[in-house]
Amino acid sequence: MAQVTTKPTGRFAPSPSGRMHMGNLWSCLLAWLSARSAGGRMVLRLEDLDPDRCRREYCDQVMRDLEWLGLDWDGEPVWQSRRTEAYAEAFRTLEERGLLYPCYCTRAERLAASAPHRSDGLQVYDGRCARLTAEEREGLEKSRRPAWRASVPEKSISFCDLLYGNYSEDLKKDCGDFIVRRSDGVYAYQLAVVVDDAMMGVTQVVRGSDLLSSTPRQLWLQEALGLSHPEYGHLPLLLSSEGRRLAKRDRDLELGELQRQYAAPEIVGALACAAHLIDRPEAITPQELLPLFSWAKLPREDLVWHMW
Ligand code: GLU
Numbered sequence: 001m002a003q004v005t006t007k008p009t010g011r012f013a014p015s016p017s018g019r020m021h022m023g024n025l026w027s028c029l030l031a032w033l034s035a036r037s038a039g040g041r042m043v044l045r046l047e048d049l050d051p052d053r054c055r056r057e058y059c060d061q062v063m064r065d066l067e068w069l070g071l072d073w074d075g076e077p078v079w080q081s082r083r084t085e086a087y088a089e090a091f092r093t094l095e096e097r098g099l100l101y102p103c104y105c106t107r108a109e110r111l112a113a114s115a116p117h118r119s120d121g122l123q124v125y126d127g128r129c130a131r132l133t134a135e136e137r138e139g140l141e142k143s144r145r146p147a148w149r150a151s152v153p154e155k156s157i158s159f160c161d162l163l164y165g166n167y168s169e170d171l172k173k174d175c176g177d178f179i180v181r182r183s184d185g186v187y188a189y190q191l192a193v194v195v196d197d198a199m200m201g202v203t204q205v206v207r208g209s210d211l212l213s214s215t216p217r218q219l220w221l222q223e224a225l226g227l228s229h230p231e232y233g234h235l236p237l238l239l240s241s242e243g244r245r246l247a248k249r250d251r252d253l254e255l256g257e258l259q260r261q262y263a264a265p266e267i268v269g270a271l272a273c274a275a276h277l278i279d280r281p282e283a284i285t286p287q288e289l290l291p292l293f294s295w296a297k298l299p300r301e302d303l304v305w306h307m308w
């Protein structure tokens with residue numbers, strides 16, 4: 001159940017694995033408008049969990065880019081790379097509750113042990129490592145470090161999305177037992193995000209609809225850890241002209257490139273027009289958009305992105 005609150009606390013949660021692109025700005029702008037237009041707070045978390053992909057300079061750049069656009073936040077940013085102890089504690093709680101098991105599958109085995117790809121690319125693990133005998137585990141332990149999976153129940157989890165309405169997923173069937181800690185010891189996004197949203201007092205999560213199907217897992221983890229549920233609003237995705245989801249490799253839509261051609265209010269105006277908050281893509285600041293924001297105006301269909 002979504003927490004009832006008149007003044008939400010929203011959040012920016014960028015992954016600093018490169019320069020931000022239009023898709024990231026889209027989520028950040030709408031998350032900010034949603035929280036601030038309701039008189040709420042906005043907090044910033046740098047999701048730099050993966051040491052192989054995230055760099056300090058990208059974190060600094062993300063903060064400069066948000067400021068450049070006119071998006072502000074309250075308090076000090078939270079860095080996931082500094083929160084390992086909090087994730088370890090949540091991990092121990094889940095373990096004590098008998099909700100975790102080690103998984104020794106290699107990547108290739110994991111793929112083989114998974115149901116065919118869902119449309120969002122998620123593979124449903126068949127749970128084979130949950131059925132290992134103590135002896136088999138011991139044998140495997142000698143050759144590999146395991147990843148750890150959460151053992152999900154056969155249970156349908158539903159929530160009401162601010163934009164898409166009712167959404168539900170049968171965790172066992174649609175998602176399967178998912179990884180909460182990788183074999184290299186790095187905690188997984190699903191666990192970290194739940195622990196951090198709770199610690200930061202986040203009551204409203206606004207993000208791309210590519211994460212819609214992660215939400216039931218996060219709701220379930222919140223329940224297992226005794227944390228309250230934020231409300232969720234997912235956004236349609238911005239697509240490249242070839243119909244692909246925007247990615248960091250779409251260099252022409254990356255902020256560094258756009259900044260050479262446009263002023264911040266022009267970029268904000270283009271995003272606001274795509275969000276149906278203004279009729280024409282004219283220059284406007286996030287502040288000026290505050291009275292114009294409403295979830296009821298936002299489109300639900302993914303959008304092919306173009307500047308005017
Ligand atoms: N860090 C994720 C991203 O940049 C967002 C995660 C979330 O909003 O829960 O795509």
